[in-house]
Amino acid sequence: MANTPEYKWPPMNARKVIGKPLKRLDGPPKAAGRAQYGSDKAFPGMLFASYLGSPHAHARITSVDTSAAEKTPGVRSVHVITPAGKEIQWQGAEIAALAADSEEIARDAIRKIKVEYEVLPHFVDGADLAAAGSHGKAAGEVVQGDPEKAMQEAEVVSEGTYGIPIATHCCLEPHGCVIQWKDDQVIAWPSTQFVTGWAGTLAPNLKIPAANIKVHQDYIGGGFGSKFSPGAWAEVGAILSQKAGGKPVKIFLERNMELEIAGHRPAAYGKFKLAGKKDGTITAWQSDTWATGGFPGSGSPPLPYVYANIPNQRRNHTSVSTNIAGSQAWRAPNNQQASYLTCCAIEDFAAKAGLDPMEVFAKNAEFTPRADIYRSQMEKAAELSEWKKLWKPRGSQTGTIRRGLGMGVNAWAGLGHNCTARTTIGPDGSVLLEMGTQDLGTGTRTVMVQVAAETLGLQPGQIKLVIGDNSLPPGGSSGGSTTVGGVSAATRKSTMNALYKLFDAVAPAWNVQPEELESVDGQIRVKGTPNKSMTWAAACKKIGPGGKIQETGANVSRSPMGLISGGVAGVQVADVNVDTETGLVRVNRYVAVQDCGMIINPRLSESQVYGGIIMGISTALFEERITDNETGHMLNADLEFYKLAGIRDIGDIIVHMDIREVNDERGVIGLGEPPAVAICAAIGNAVANAIGARVPHIPMTPMHVLDTLEGRKA
Amino acid sequence: MSSKKDPQSQDKRKTRFSRRGFLGGMGLGAAGTGLLEHEAEAAPAPASVSGPGPVPITLNINGKAVNLRLEPRVTLLDAMRNHMSPPLTGAKRVCDRGSCGACTVILNGKSVYACTVLAIDAQGKNIETIEGMPANNPISTAFVNHDAQQCGYCTPGFVMAAKGFLAEHPSPTVEDVKHGLGGNLCRCGTYMGIRQAVVEASRSMKGANKNG
Numbered sequence: 005m006a007n008t009p010e011y012k013w014p015p016m017n018a019r020k021v022i023g024k025p026l027k028r029l030d031g032p033p034k035a036a037g038r039a040q041y042g043s044d045k046a047f048p049g050m051l052f053a054s055y056l057g058s059p060h061a062h063a064r065i066t067s068v069d070t071s072a073a074e075k076t077p078g079v080r081s082v083h084v085i086t087p088a089g090k091e092i093q094w095q096g097a098e099i100a101a102l103a104a105d106s107e108e109i110a111r112d113a114i115r116k117i118k119v120e121y122e123v124l125p126h127f128v129d130g131a132d133l134a135a136a137g138s139h140g141k142a143a144g145e146v147v148q149g150d151p152e153k154a155m156q157e158a159e160v161v162s163e164g165t166y167g168i169p170i171a172t173h174c175c176l177e178p179h180g181c182v183i184q185w186k187d188d189q190v191i192a193w194p195s196t197q198f199v200t201g202w203a204g205t206l207a208p209n210l211k212i213p214a215a216n217i218k219v220h221q222d223y224i225g226g227g228f229g230s231k232f233s234p235g236a237w238a239e240v241g242a243i244l245s246q247k248a249g250g251k252p253v254k255i256f257l258e259r260n261m262e263l264e265i266a267g268h269r270p271a272a273y274g275k276f277k278l279a280g281k282k283d284g285t286i287t288a289w290q291s292d293t294w295a296t297g298g299f300p301g302s303g304s305p306p307l308p309y310v311y312a313n314i315p316n317q318r319r320n321h322t323s324v325s326t327n328i329a330g331s332q333a334w335r336a337p338n339n340q341q342a343s344y345l346t347c348c349a350i351e352d353f354a355a356k357a358g359l360d361p362m363e364v365f366a367k368n369a370e371f372t373p374r375a376d377i378y379r380s381q382m383e384k385a386a387e388l389s390e391w392k393k394l395w396k397p398r399g400s401q402t403g404t405i406r407r408g409l410g411m412g413v414n415a416w417a418g419l420g421h422n423c424t425a426r427t428t429i430g431p432d433g434s435v436l437l438e439m440g441t442q443d444l445g446t447g448t449r450t451v452m453v454q455v456a457a458e459t460l461g462l463q464p465g466q467i468k469l470v471i472g473d474n475s476l477p478p479g480g481s482s483g484g485s486t487t488v489g490g491v492s493a494a495t496r497k498s499t500m501n502a503l504y505k506l507f508d509a510v511a512p513a514w515n516v517q518p519e520e521l522e523s524v525d526g527q528i529r530v531k532g533t534p535n536k537s538m539t540w541a542a543a544c545k546k547i548g549p550g551g552k553i554q555e556t557g558a559n560v561s562r563s564p565m566g567l568i569s570g571g572v573a574g575v576q577v578a579d580v581n582v583d584t585e586t587g588l589v590r591v592n593r594y595v596a597v598q599d600c601g602m603i604i605n606p607r608l609s610e611s612q613v614y615g616g617i618i619m620g621i622s623t624a625l626f627e628e629r630i631t632d633n634e635t636g637h638m639l640n641a642d643l644e645f646y647k648l649a650g651i652r653d654i655g656d657i658i659v660h661m662d663i664r665e666v667n668d669e670r671g672v673i674g675l676g677e678p679p680a681v682a683i684c685a686a687i688g689n690a691v692a693n694a695i696g697a698r699v700p701h702i703p704m705t706p707m708h709v710l711d712t713l714e715g716r717k718a
Numbered sequence: 719m720s721s722k723k724d725p726q727s728q729d730k731r732k733t734r735f736s737r738r739g740f741l742g743g744m745g746l747g748a749a750g751t752g753l754l755e756h757e758a759e760a761a762p763a764p765a766s767v768s769g770p771g772p773v774p775i776t777l778n779i780n781g782k783a784v785n786l787r788l789e790p791r792v793t794l795l796d797a798m799r800n801h802m803s804p805p806l807t808g809a810k811r812v813c814d815r816g817s818c819g820a821c822t823v824i825l826n827g828k829s830v831y832a833c834t835v836l837a838i839d840a841q842g843k844n845i846e847t848i849e850g851m852p853a854n855n856p857i858s859t860a861f862v863n864h865d866a867q868q869c870g871y872c873t874p875g876f877v878m879a880a881k882g883f884l885a886e887h888p889s890p891t892v893e894d895v896k897h898g899l900g901g902n903l904c905r906c907g908t909y910m911g912i913r914q915a916v917v918e919a920s921r922s923m924k925g926a927n928k929n930g
Contacts, residue, residue, distance in 0.1 A: 650909075
């Protein structure tokens with residue numbers, strides 16, 4: 005076939021739908037409370053599951069007696085997850101589960117399960133490397149250049165200790181699913197970031213083919229990286245369903261277990277030494293860091309973050325295993341930690357040298373992969389934050405309320421995941437776009453429809469989109485800011501392929517070649533010959549009664565083909581007030597200058613940036629998993645004491661998206677993660693700037709701030 | 719974070735069921751002895767005790783009487799989500815203990831957390847949920863206009879909290895909204911849009927009243 009499309013985006017100034025701030029398509033059902041999530045599903049005869057979690061952080065199970073629970077009227081199935089003889093490694097580890105006619109019966113009955121434990125010693129204090137002993141695993145020293153010599157020759161040497169604790173995702177919809185296992189068929193309504201891959205992960209555990217597992221999800225109530233896999237709960241729910249004769253089972257974690265075991269962002273701590281010249285040039289970096297993601301240990305922040313090419317480096321890192329449930333990916337994994345640790349060290353170096361930190365960040369930008377972009381972003385961020393007017397040297401302020409400014413940097417790769425879109429054009433003019441992907445609230449539905457409408461020369465309302473089912477062409481997992489790249493490229497290809505098939509059908513009417521045609525404003529027409537045109541509906545009639553055009557288009561993650569790319573930079577500035585009597589930190593204003601590629605929908609991309617920043621402000625000011633050394637228990641497994649930022653707590657946020665032709669030519673780049681990276685860094689630095697001393701540990705709570713002001717060790 | 723919500727409405731003291739008392743009685747709550755004594759003092763004669771098994775309960779939800787058989791311990795939230803057929807699922811269960819506002823409904827004109835109200839206590843009261851509002855009501859429309867939802871799980875609670883807030887503060891500033899909606903939490907970070915949406919909703923509601 006000669007008529008092969010060349011996959012490119014239309015020029016920026018020629019676009020009619022792409023680049024327009026459409027309202028999100030999923031907005032109306034969500035804002036009206038009509039959107040149905042997995043946790044909203046209800047079916048006749050549906051059972052409710054309840055879990056029994058371990059009260060000990062480390063123990064061996066010696067016996068599990070479920071007899072009383074099984075005899076409870078209304079209990080339909082009981083499943084022992086961790087039988088006698090097995091060891092558990094964290095509090096909340098699932099011991100048993102059951103399903104009953106009502107949630108009340110399930111909750112009562114689960115307490116009747118008697119478990120005996122041999123309690124074993126536990127270790128939960130990841131903040132203290134000295135205490136870790138055999139729980140720590142050193143990665144081995146990395147040396148670049150000659151750090152010893154550079155330290156000796158340095159005019160300025162700064163040292164600091166910084167830490168960022170475990171934070172939990174706190175998805176508002178907990179992890180879980182409604183699931184039914186009858187005979188050899190499973191139907192599931194999960195809460196997942198990976199509709200297409202969900203069955204494949206679950207199938208081996210159930211020992212049935214993945215093709216026998218049907219997965220459907222319309223909406224997901226938050227994931228942030230923690231909901232890629234079905235999790236243990238899907239398997240347990242399926243077993244409970246099967247044991248109960250194939251009745252559907254609703255198994256979603258209760259809030260305390262959600263915070264205890266459903267995943268978290270690893271902690272990271274470190275001791276840092278930077279050396280350089282009086283003019284602010286950094287010549288050497290030394291870091292001794294450790295991190296823990298719970299059991300069996302994880303987390304290795306890429307250091308030095310962004311400023312990766314500092315010439316002389318000595319780095320040591322230790323992974324610490326604690327008796328805390330394991331971590332999950334969190335919106336830019338390891339990047340918040342790396343950004344915080346690095347930007348604190350650079351800010352402290354600047355303070356030691358008596359320089360404006362933004363000048364030091366800019367001066368050393370040559371050590372980043374994108375020096376020009378970062379420098380120009382710093383200029384913009386300085387302008388929007390009134391840096392030159394408001395920034396004062398560290399320690400120069402007096403009075404009770406002290407204002408401080410601080411900055412942080414971010415970077416993220418992006419690109420697009422593997423996925424396939426399918427476009428079907430009917431003789432009635434209908435357009436159906438399908439993919440087994442998911443919309444996390446990032447705008448996936450809306451951008452797919454915008455790309456399809458742009459390509460076909462139609463209005464967004466003329467495109468019917470179906471996603472969220474694993475019987476559809478495969479979608480990718482929504483992680484790594486790869487979704488918008490994947491779905492936009494696949495949609496573009498599939499709609500172009502379909503359109504070119506339509507051109508094939510229409511071209512003979514004017515006795516022209518298909519490649520001479522274009523589709524604009526609902527018309528198929530011969531390029532440059534306005535009188536040779538017909539409506540979309542008339543053109544589609546040429547497909548013939550009962551016929552259809554159906555074409556797929558795929559994005560292959562390693563060959564972006566010019567439609568997408570990756571690699572964005574960002575600079576953010578926090579402007580805070582610190583009350584030195586109460587220790588309270590309040591954000592006055594937060595400025596984000598965000599690099600981007602081709603923007604499909606400026607309204608929704610801006611929402612992504614706002615969202616990343618607000619989540620970041622929450623972690624910077626409030627969030628910390630508090631685990632008791634004595635009992636090994638998480639002490640704040642609820643939303644009263646695991647604090648999330650509210651609508652009052654975020655100050656005013658100014659977002660500057662760098663939408664320009666030169667960026668547009670890079671193609672589509674995901675934005676879910678990059679803006680979420682630098683907030684702890686910027687706020688931590690702003691607090692240090694305000695009070696004249698480094699508060700080493702995130703979050704910037706009154707306790708941490710007062711500890712620093714009064715010289716107490718945190 | 720502040721909340722203008724007051725789940726302990728004035729009718730509360732007349733009733734003999736409270737979630738806190740129930741939790742204390744089950745040995746689950748953090749309720750102190752003082753509280754339990756207080757509950758004991760207020761306890762009526764045993765003859766009028768309902769439960770613990772299911773009892774007939776009638777709820778007036780969105781203008782319709784709904785007859786259910788529920789244990790007295792069942793919250794209004796769980797009654798709507800788990801015991802009605804079809805269920806009302808606009809109110810979400812997130813924290814299940816009065817911290818996040820995802821389950822906000824309007825009870826006799828005031829916004830409350832449905833997870834902190836027992837269904838048996840909600841009898842005889844006018845319960846409004848998001849399902850009782852037209853899909854294109856001014857508040858939901860303003861949320862869409864200002865992209866005030868991402869995953870959307872907190873959104874129905876915010877919309878109902880905004881409804882309760884606007885009933886008492888028909889002409890709020892953004893600053894007022896920050897205080898008035900401090901009892902609801904969003905994890906995706908939609909607060910910037912919500913601030914604008916509630917102010918816009920107040921204007922369009924006033925416009926509608928004038929026109930009507």
